Amino acid sequence: MERAVEIGGVPVSAVPAVVPQATATRHSDANPWSAGAELTTPGNRFCTSGFGGWRGNVAVLLTAAHCGTSGTYTTGTGAVIGSASDSDAGLDITVISLGGTPSGQFFDGAWNNGSGYRKRVFGAGRNNVGDLVCNSGAMSGVHCGLKITATDYGTNINGVWHTDLDNAVRTDDSTVTVAQGDCGGPVVASVNGGEDIQARGIISAGGGDPVICGGVSDVVTSTSCFDTVMFVPIGPVITKFGISLA
Template sequence: MKRSRLVLALAAAALSAATTLGATAAQAAPPSPDDIDRPIVITDPVPPGFTSWEELYGAQQRINTVADQIEAIAAAPEGAGFGAIVTEPAADRIRLYWKGAQPASLRALLARDTGVSVDLEPAAYTQIEMQAGIERIMAEQPETLSATANQITGAAPMPDAGGLTVFVSRDAASGRELPGVRAAGMPVSVQGTTAPQVAASRLNDFKPYWGGGLWSVFGNAPSCSTGFAVTVGGATKMLSAGHCAQSNGQFAVDGGGQVSDIMGPITKSSDPALDSLLINTSSSGRVFFGDEKTSNTARVVGRHFNHVGDYVCTSGAFSGLRCLIYVEATNVTQTFYVKGKKVGTFNRLVFAVHVDAESAGGNGDSGGPVFEPDFTAGGVWAIGTFTGMDSIENPAPCTGVPASESRGCSWQIWFTSVSQSLNFFGGEIVTG
């Protein structure tokens, strides 16, 4: 098929709404060569401390180059004392929280002139200790979300490695009295009224597929977004959200929705707590950006870890490009619900918020790319795939495909770490 573009007049979400795929569609004009490789333009206001988005992301790339090296040390046997990282792009600074003696590899890195200041501060707890606390708190999750009783819905390490932040479905005051919170075994900060819903058009893409396009399980209407092209075992595949499919062996179909538009079979993560899957199809290292009707793409230049303090963008098939999104927590474990029924408890998540409380994403964006623009390299760094949002307690007006009874959006989102997904599948990001 030719690379035509279908704009879907629906807002389906995997596991959250039932609509008819392609019930209403309009064909867009084929893209010109200039459309395919335009620079990303961010129209959101620039955060304080910077005069342009180019300046902000230039600083963030310098910082994350060093932060990723620290993450690699933390993942090695000598990195057991690692607590947390907080990035401060406006100050060209990293705050590194470490418990106990630092290994020689870390001392050597900190002694080098990287151009980035690293403030080493003592951590009350290691990442390993905090993760054990999260697992204790999240060990027993009810199958339904109570309409009246307060419940724990998620937990994350505090940014300064001083304990845990626990998310509850109702008010924080009564949440502090919940048995799981009281038995945490370390300091806990409670954040109330958090009951996230799994989120689930851009265009009718074709092989090799790009990230940020529309896809669904063949024969099922609810739609999701493609994430990033990856290679596993020498073959290209497309990364997306695990909750978008029920089982291995199902077939993914692109926005055309017909048998001729089948992308390939699906392989879900064998770990139900990792919200990732692979579509076994030809893919390329590019992602769509712009609104839901766009033909513009940017090349993928690599992948980064996630750090508290980073600014990121989402680019799902339904919402289009959304930026000014700030990372508040990493290594999050969160339970998600649809109409009050538990869908799953996922870990290796990142929690982020739109600074101006505008939409950061919504239904139809699940599995879509989350990235950091790199204006110097002329592309984007892959950092995550969209998992869900809190459109009930913290809604925001949808962008892109209009809101409907089956579509909601939020300024609070969760996404799955690309690095964690690649580690699990043994894959590498495909660059453009």
């Protein structure tokens, strides 16, 4: 199997004071919570939020298990999002119980898009080899035109066996596919080439070849970028945790 590197948990160089903002952004999300926003993990590391949903009447938000399986998650500016309530190391998924509700949206655009522009997610879809997907990470923003090259395989990443992974690679050599710190973020696809967007997975790792980073967050002092993203397909996540996406 190709080289794989878990891409979450970048240590944060500084934790800013909480600053009230009128508009939720990747760096400073607010209730109702969206995917693709910056998370400060229980271990004070940099990760990204995944899709929101419901387990019965409990509002939840997904992220990668290697970002943290217990403790409190906050925004980039220190606002409390919620606490980890459940996880699965093999799927690399942690469920965060929310203080608030999920928005059913994900942040679009660059990592530092101050407008807080978001898109709505409508349901979930299965990945197939050849599909084109986008991912959205708080470290490096949105990347589209990523072509799925493998589905439903397992591999060892940093000593942990991960199951049900899918792969997507860039189709434009001038772009970054994923950066360290994007882990936990959403992978999506357009149903018909328009604005009807499906949930497809949660970012788990960077693979393939390292590439030069460009246009990534300056909140941390350094990161690593890759031409391949490994992600957990959304189907097994919904089944395992009994989640209905918002």
